[in-house]
Amino acid sequence: MKKGKAAIRILILLTVIQMLQNLLVPKYVTQFREGALTGEYYANAGDNDVILIGDCEVYENFSPVTLWEEYGITSYIRGSAQQTIWQSYYLLEETFTYEIPQMVIFNVLSMCYDTPEHTGRQSQREAYNRMTLDTMRWSASKWKAICASMTAQEKEQGGMLTYLFPLLRYHERWNQLTQEDFTYCFHREAVAHNGYLMQTGVKPVQNDYVQPPLADYRFGQNSWAYLERIRTLCEEHGVRLVLIKAPSLYPIWWPQWEEQIEEYAASHNLMYLNLLEQQAQIGLDWNTDTYDAGLHLNVCGAEKASKWLGKILMEECGVPNRQKDAQLCARWAQKERAYREEKGE
Amino acid sequence: MKRLWIVFLAGMVLAGLVGCAVTEHQTQEENWTLTLGQIQITLGTPAEPVVTALGESQGYTEEPSCAFDGLDKTYDYGSFYLATCPIDGIDYVYRIWFVAADVATEDGLYIGLEKGGAEDICGKDCFRNSNACIQIQGNSKRMVLLKDDRVSSIEYTWIVE
Numbered sequence: 001m002k003k004g005k006a007a008i009r010i011l012i013l014l015t016v017i018q019m020l021q022n023l024l025v026p027k028y029v030t031q032f033r034e035g036a037l038t039g040e041y042y043a044n045a046g047d048n049d050v051i052l053i054g055d056c057e058v059y060e061n062f063s064p065v066t067l068w069e070e071y072g073i074t075s076y077i078r079g080s081a082q083q084t085i086w087q088s089y090y091l092l093e094e095t096f097t098y099e100i101p102q103m104v105i106f107n108v109l110s111m112c113y114d115t116p117e118h119t120g121r122q123s124q125r126e127a128y129n130r131m132t133l134d135t136m137r138w139s140a141s142k143w144k145a146i147c148a149s150m151t152a153q154e155k156e157q158g159g160m161l162t163y164l165f166p167l168l169r170y171h172e173r174w175n176q177l178t179q180e181d182f183t184y185c186f187h188r189e190a191v192a193h194n195g196y197l198m199q200t201g202v203k204p205v206q207n208d209y210v211q212p213p214l215a216d217y218r219f220g221q222n223s224w225a226y227l228e229r230i231r232t233l234c235e236e237h238g239v240r241l242v243l244i245k246a247p248s249l250y251p252i253w254w255p256q257w258e259e260q261i262e263e264y265a266a267s268h269n270l271m272y273l274n275l276l277e278q279q280a281q282i283g284l285d286w287n288t289d290t291y292d293a294g295l296h297l298n299v300c301g302a303e304k305a306s307k308w309l310g311k312i313l314m315e316e317c318g319v320p321n322r323q324k325d326a327q328l329c330a331r332w333a334q335k336e337r338a339y340r341e342e343k344g345e
Numbered sequence: 346m347k348r349l350w351i352v353f354l355a356g357m358v359l360a361g362l363v364g365c366a367v368t369e370h371q372t373q374e375e376n377w378t379l380t381l382g383q384i385q386i387t388l389g390t391p392a393e394p395v396v397t398a399l400g401e402s403q404g405y406t407e408e409p410s411c412a413f414d415g416l417d418k419t420y421d422y423g424s425f426y427l428a429t430c431p432i433d434g435i436d437y438v439y440r441i442w443f444v445a446a447d448v449a450t451e452d453g454l455y456i457g458l459e460k461g462g463a464e465d466i467c468g469k470d471c472f473r474n475s476n477a478c479i480q481i482q483g484n485s486k487r488m489v490l491l492k493d494d495r496v497s498s499i500e501y502t503w504i505v506e
Contacts (some may be wrong), residue, residue, distance in 0.1 A: 082410075096464075122506050123411060153506075207404045210419060210426060212442040212500045215490055238360075250408055292409050320455035 018184075020165040024174060026133065028185040032131065033141035033191040034059070038091070039135025040190055045098035047328060048318055050075035050196070053082040053092055054107030061275075062297040064194035065339040066306035068332050071314045072321030077195025080132035082248045084119060086224040087132050092144035092230060094136070096237055102319060103240045106230060108272075109120070109263050114220025116151045125151050128198035131340055134166060193339045200343065201291035209250040209294070215255035231268060240271075240317065247275040247284060247305060249294035251320045273312065275305060282308040299343055367402040376485035377501050380451055381425065388485035392397040392436040396420060399427070418437060424448040430505065441501040450499065452483075460494040 009152060028035030050073060052058045059079030065071040071308040078091050092104060113119045117183065119128070129149045136142045146163045154162075162169040173181075234241040243265055245253055253276060265272035275282060282304050286294055289301030297305060322328050355443070374390040384398045396402075404421030415431030417439070424447050428440040449455040452466050466473060467489055471478035478489045491496035 122408065127413070207406050207421075209406050209408070210421070212426070212440070213490060213498045215475075215479075215488060250406075293407065295409060 017167065017303055021170075021187050022166070023177070023181055025169040026130075026168050026170070026173070026178050027188065028131070028135075029184050029189055029191060031179050034079075035131035035134065035196060036188060036191045037080050037195060037197065038078070038132055038135075039188075039194065040096075040192055040275065041076065041095070043074055043136060043190075043195055045095075047331075048074050048076040048099060048194075049322070049323075050105060050269045050313065051085070051092070051095055051101045051103070052070075052077045052079065052105045053088045054079055054105070054112055054246070055246050056081060056296055057109050058105075058107045059192070059195055059197050060199060061248065061302055062307055062309065063196045063198075063299070063302045063306045063339075065196070065332075065336055066303045067310045067313075068323075071310040071319075072308055072323035073313055073319050074322050074328065074332070075194065079195055080128075081120065081133055082124075082128040083110060083340070084113050084116070084149065085223050085230075086148040087145055089226045089229050089233070090141045091132075091136070092233060093144075094141035096137055096233070096239075097141075099235050101239060103242060103313070103317060104230075104234050105242045105244055106227075107246050108227075108243050108257075109245065109248075109253070111219045111223045111227065111261070112221045112251070113174075116218070117150060121149050122153050126154055130152070130169070133163065139223065148271045162247065172343040190338070193335060193342070196302065198302075198339070198342050200212070201298060202288055202291050203291055204247065204288070204299075205286040205290065205294040209249075209252060211252045214254070217254055217260075219257070219260055227264070231270070242317070243270055243272040245272075245274040245276055247279060247282065247301075248296060249276075249286075271317070275308070276306065283330070358428040359461075363400075374483040376503065377487055381422075381441075381448060381503065386427070386438055386441065388438055388441070388501055389483075389505070390438055392418075392427075392438045395427070396429075396440060402427075430503075432505070437502065437505075439505065440500065440502045442498065452500055454489060454496060456496055456499065458496040460491055463489060463491065463496050 026032065026035060034056070050067070052075065054063060056079065059077050060076060063074040064077060068074050080087070088106060088110065116125060119125050121192075133142065133146055133149060136145065140296075146160060150159060158168055169220055231241055243261060245258075245261070257275065261272060264270075284297075284301055284304060289297055289304060291298040313319065349460070374485045378387040380386075381399075384394050384395065388449055399422060401418070402420040403423050408417040408419070410415070410417070417431070418429045418436065420427045424445040425441060427442045428434040430439040431437075441455050446455050446457045454463060454466055460472070467478045467480065471480065472491065476491045480487045481504075485501060485503050488498070488500045488502070489496055490492065
């Protein structure tokens with residue numbers, strides 16, 4: 001009898017802790033929507049012939065709904081804010097436990113961040129890590145992704161423990177709670193369309209972007225090692241890997257970086273598409289197709305980029321048109337509706 | 346049950362300690378300061394007075410981050426660029442880099458200066474086996490690059506946590 005009461009008390013205690021945690025963790029529904037992207041995949045896992053991985057250059061520049069509507073290609077973007085290459089690798093490793101696509105498309109910009117310390121301001125890095133990793137389901141891949149991602153500062157301030165128990169990280173949010181935290185305490189609404197985060201604004205490019213020259217343009221050893229792991233992982237699963245550079249004007253994609261990726265792609269017989277070099281063919285207009293002056297495309301630009309990409313995937317890579325599959329059509333019809341609704345059509 | 350609550354409270358205390366730990370990263374040294382024209386610019390200080398004093402720029406770009414509010418800003422002053430970054434709603438001087446020979450650092454570095462001259466200023470060891478010399482001062486760094494045995498780039502950056 002005593003044991004029974006103790007068990008009930010433990011259960012109540014755990015429930016209270018869980019509820020507190022649910023309340024205090026960021027919801028990523030109206031603010032910092034990027035933080036919801038990783039977690040939204042699980043409801044959409046399976047039947048995706050193409051998986052795109054990378055940072056905002058994929059989740060804001062390509063539209064899976066357009067790929068479906070124009071070519072019948074099923075795809076999902078496993079993107080997240082400033083996703084590093086080690087995170088891409090572990091997200092891909094995890095994805096392969098849910099489905100084996102025909103093709104993986106990896107955006108190569110993250111090659112320039114060799115270690116967590118190379119990724120810019122450390123206070124933002126921690127927040128970016130959270131946005132990518134917090135909603136990832138627990139698995140060996142998540143564990144390894146966290147280990148690879150933590151900055152020295154994160155390790156000093158609780159490290160893995162704060163990922164295992166997010167309450168430890170977010171307890172101090174109690175005085176910053178908003179209506180969103182209560183509304184989405186137990187459920188979330190999807191913010192993306194198969195991983196695509198729609199932007200409908202327009203802000204034309206005004207001036208050319210500049211950055212100071214680098215001391216060394218060689219990608220770091222860690223980046224190369226993870227690119228090689230991505231390639232090998234795809235090879236082991238019989239998945240074709242395609243490398244892309246999305247058409248974003250900033251951060252600057254240096255010619256020296258381009259040469260290294262071209263060389264790597266050629267030496268491993270990989271297709272590499274640099275969309276920055278295909279702007280005219282894509283039909284990009286920097287007065288109308290970007291919402292932030294050229295860093296990312298708006299929905300109009302993303303649809304153009306997707307049409308261009310889809311044509312190559314279908315004609316040159318043989319990715320099939322799945323529009324004859326009634327079940328898939330029904331599922332995608334729902335996605336199209338949500339997409340049209342947000343687009344305002 | 347008491348023990349359970351003790352464990353729970355201990356957990357909360359631990360949580361408090363974990364979340365509130367702050368890493369202090371300060372040095373006694375001042376950050377790099379440049380004098381461009383009549384204007385003194387110190388890395389890591391509020392940018393607004395500097396931008397006002399420098400007057401209208403020849404060009405200007407804004408670079409949002411992947412997800413955060415606030416904009417990195419870059420001002421083109423012809424001979425040099427000034428980049429700022431926002432922290433808690435205030436823009437700070439984040440980076441300055443020279444692109445023409447008509448501006449020089451206070452210790453005499455300028456674009457086009459011969460390697461020997463740069464070594465005299467930065468120290469011979471700084472360029473050892475490399476085309477780059479990086480010098481840290483306070484929470485800022487100066488990077489001087491050589492190309493064809495001449496200074497090709499001079500860049501100051503605030504090391505922001």
